[in-house]
Structure formats: structure tokens, C-alpha cells
Amino acid sequence: MTPPIPAPTIASNLAAVRARIPQGVTLIAVSKTHEVNAIREAIAAGQRVFGENRVQEAATKFPALKAETPALELHLIGPLQSNKARDAIALFDAIHTLDRESLAQTLAVEIKRAGRSPKLFVQVNTGEEPQKSGLAPKETLAFITRCRDEFGLAITGLMCLPPADEEPSPHFALLLKLARTAGLPHLSMGMSNDWQAAIALGATHVRIGSAIFGERI
Numbered sequence: 767m768t769p770p771i772p773a774p775t776i777a778s779n780l781a782a783v784r785a786r787i788p789q790g791v792t793l794i795a796v797s798k799t800h801e802v803n804a805i806r807e808a809i810a811a812g813q814r815v816f817g818e819n820r821v822q823e824a825a826t827k828f829p830a831l832k833a834e835t836p837a838l839e840l841h842l843i844g845p846l847q848s849n850k851a852r853d854a855i856a857l858f859d860a861i862h863t864l865d866r867e868s869l870a871q872t873l874a875v876e877i878k879r880a881g882r883s884p885k886l887f888v889q890v891n892t893g894e895e896p897q898k899s900g901l902a903p904k905e906t907l908a909f910i911t912r913c914r915d916e917f918g919l920a921i922t923g924l925m926c927l928p929p930a931d932e933e934p935s936p937h938f939a940l941l942l943k944l945a946r947t948a949g950l951p952h953l954s955m956g957m958s959n960d961w962q963a964a965i966a967l968g969a970t971h972v973r974i975g976s977a978i979f980g981e982r983i
């Protein structure tokens with residue numbers, strides 16, 4: 767008889783994902799909806815970079831975790847309301863969802879006030895979906911220029927979330943092309959179901975949740 771296959775754990779899921787991610791690509795473990803103890807399991811397995819999509823949820827979970835493990839790096843991957851910008855800058859090391867001029871303006875003010883600058887990614891709505899945040903591809907380059915010249919913001923890269931019902935690769939390819947044209951080094955793209963395609967097209971940051979922590983409640 768073959769021995770039973772052990773049930774997957776957060777540590778074994780992480781090891782399986784890590785084994786397939788090349789050097790130089792940052793794995794963001796997306797812990798939204800998961801409890802602090804699940805995040806502690808990932809930390810015990812060596813994970814240091816985490817993603818959350820809501821400022822308030824992250825603020826209830828991460829200050830304690832950061833106190834335990836100061837090297838943690840926290841990325842905001844969900845929409846940011848301007849009235850949460852101050853909290854976001856205090857808590858997050860990177861913001862992937864800069865998607866409008868009013869937010870750029872608020873972030874510039876709050877970054878100066880806090881003396882703390884999270885890395886900033888501009889979100890691009892590559893599928894031009896009306897319900898989704900992000901700059902239209904044709905407006906992205908001008909937006910990046912305004913962020914720099916008008917607001918003095920350093921933009922580190924671009925982020926996208928391809929339409930759920932489409933082949934993601936053309937969207938990743940478009941994001942790569944825009945980043946190259948803008949001279950930006952970082953690309954935040956790829957989730958549990960499509961991260962390998964994203965890496966093949968130049969992703970430097972993959973955002974992986976359910977493949978590590980299991981299905982969300």
C-alpha cells in the first residue's frame with residue numbers, strides 16, 4: 767500500500783510555490799480574510815512579504831505581527847480611498863493601486879507629512895472594464911509623468927488585474943510594454959491561477975493568496 771499523502775499545509779503550499787518562482791521575483795503572500803495565526807504559520811515557514819486588500823483589516827492584523835517580526839513587508843493590493851491614505855502610508859511598504867490623480871495628490875501630501883514613502887505601483891485597467899479601477903492603457907504614460915512632475919511621486923512599477931473571463935497573457939504583455947515605454951522596473955501581475963504566465967511575461971511581483979492559504983471564507 768502506498769502511504770497516505772499528507773494534507774497540504776500553509777508551509778507545504780508555500781514551499782511548492784516558492785520552488786517554481788525564479789530568483790528575483792517577489793512572492794507576495796495575499797493573506798486577506800485569513801487570521802493572524804494562518805499568517806504566523808507562513809512567517810514561521812520563512813515568508814516575509816504579505817499582501818492585504820483593505821487598510822482596516824490590515825490595521826487589525828499587522829501591527830502585532832510586525833512587532834514580532836520587524837522584517838515583514840506589507841503591500842496594499844486593493845483600492846485605496848483618499849481618506850485612508852494616511853493610515854495606508856503608516857502601515858504599508860508598497861501600494862499597488864494608485865489609480866487616479868486625486869489619490870496621487872493626497873499621497874504626495876501624506877508622504878511628506880509622514881516622512882515615509884511606500885513604493886508606488888500605478889494600476890492599469892488593461893481590459894478597460896467599466897467596473898474596475900485603474901488607468902486606461904492610453905492614459906497611463908501621461909499619468910505617470912504627472913505623478914512625477916506635478917506631485918513629485920516616484921513610481922516604481924505597474925499593476926494589473928486581467929478580466930476574469932479572458933486569457934490573461936495579452937494583458938500581461940500590454941502591462942510589460944507600458945512599463946518598458948515608461949522606463950519602470952517593476953510589474954505586479956499574476957495570481958494563484960495565472961502567475962506562471964505572468965512570470966513568463968516579466969512579472970517582478972506575483973500576488974498569490976488561495977494557492978498558499980487555501981480558499982477564502
Ligand SMILES: *Cc1c(COP(=O)(O)O)cnc(C)c1O
Nearest residue numbers: 796819843957958973974975976
Ligand atoms: C485576492 C487578490 C489576489 C490573490 O488572489 P488568489 O487568486 O487568491 O491568488 C491577488 N491580487 C489582488 C488584487 C487580489 O485582490
